Amino acid sequence: MSEAIRQESPLVERITSGRKAASPSDAGITLRERPFLGCVNLRGNPDDPDFTDAVKGVLGLALPSGPNTVADSGDITAFWLAPTEWFVRTGANAERDLIAGLEEALAGQHIATNDVTGNFTTVELSGPHARDVLEKGCTLDLHPRAFAPGQCAQTLLGHAGILIRPLADGQAFEIVVRRSFADYMFIWLEDATVEYGGMAVSD
Amino acid sequence: MLHIKCPWCGWRDESEFGYGGEAHIERPKDPDSVSDAEWADYLFFGSNRRGDFRERWVHSAGCRRWFNAVRDTTTYEFKAFYRMGEEPPGGEQ
Numbered sequence: 001m002s003e004a005i006r007q008e009s010p011l012v013e014r015i016t017s018g019r020k021a022a023s024p025s026d027a028g029i030t031l032r033e034r035p036f037l038g039c040v041n042l043r044g045n046p047d048d049p050d051f052t053d054a055v056k057g058v059l060g061l062a063l064p065s066g067p068n069t070v071a072d073s074g075d076i077t078a079f080w081l082a083p084t085e086w087f088v089r090t091g092a093n094a095e096r097d098l099i100a101g102l103e104e105a106l107a108g109q110h111i112a113t114n115d116v117t118g119n120f121t122t123v124e125l126s127g128p129h130a131r132d133v134l135e136k137g138c139t140l141d142l143h144p145r146a147f148a149p150g151q152c153a154q155t156l157l158g159h160a161g162i163l164i165r166p167l168a169d170g171q172a173f174e175i176v177v178r179r180s181f182a183d184y185m186f187i188w189l190e191d192a193t194v195e196y197g198g199m200a201v202s203d
Numbered sequence: 204m205l206h207i208k209c210p211w212c213g214w215r216d217e218s219e220f221g222y223g224g225e226a227h228i229e230r231p232k233d234p235d236s237v238s239d240a241e242w243a244d245y246l247f248f249g250s251n252r253r254g255d256f257r258e259r260w261v262h263s264a265g266c267r268r269w270f271n272a273v274r275d276t277t278t279y280e281f282k283a284f285y286r287m288g289e290e291p292p293g294g295e296q
Contacts, residue, residue, distance in 0.1 A: 067212055081266060
């Protein structure tokens with residue numbers, strides 16, 4: 001019998017030391033996974049100051065109130081998902097403390113916290129052709145004039161539902177994808193990148 | 204491909220949405236007290252309108268909220284989008 005449950009990324013069979021070593025030097029995009037980040041789905045009423053103030057006290061940031069916006073503070077990132085729903089992400093293995101903190105601060109309120117850590121993984125795409133590749137399978141306008149840092153969107157990449165946001169420089173992107181679609185997305189990206197010099201995989 | 208304006212997320216492609224049929228159909232408040240004919244009318248018979256038609260959509264690949272739209276069934280042109288609970292534009296149909 002095994003004594004410990006081993007945490008395993010859904011991309012464990014794709015992101016191998018051999019695959020990293022085989023990365024093309026002039027790759028059009030570079031993929032980096034950030035596995036095991038704590039993920040919490042938070043529901044509540046954004047018009048209730050008791051809710052927003054208490055959440056701010058725990059997260060250290062105000063929940064983004066505008067549709068398709070995102071806020072960062074330290075390890076914490078809060079994505080707007082819907083008018084009463086946010087995706088709060090924290091550091092690896094920090095989700096239980098975060099939920100405990102939220103539950104304590106929001107005790108008695110009409111809210112919900114759900115640990116969805118095991119449901120998602122996060123990847124970062126960078127490189128000169130990151131936007132070109134994504135636009136082959138995503139119908140949003142990802143140009144910085146339309147999709148700038150601070151914005152996020154839930155949409156489709158190929159057939160996979162994703163949560164995407166541009167990173168600080170507007171050239172790289174962060175994608176949160178369901179665990180069960182991560183392998184599909186990796187293969188889709190590899191294929192879509194062939195014409196741009198292939199996809200590198202990094203730590 | 205239709206372009207649909209989610210009241211929260213803005214314009215997105217049709218592939219992000221699901222269709223929910225005719226809007227503003229009221230479920231009988233006391234289903235036990237209506238006749239089979241009235242129940243069947245509620246359940247199966249829409250207005251099958253030619254022209255502006257009020258219908259429900261859900262932004263299933265986005266914010267997953269339901270909303271209403273007015274679409275011309277002869278041209279597929281959307282005339283309006285409005286949130287659940289909001290008054291439909293254009294008054295009585």
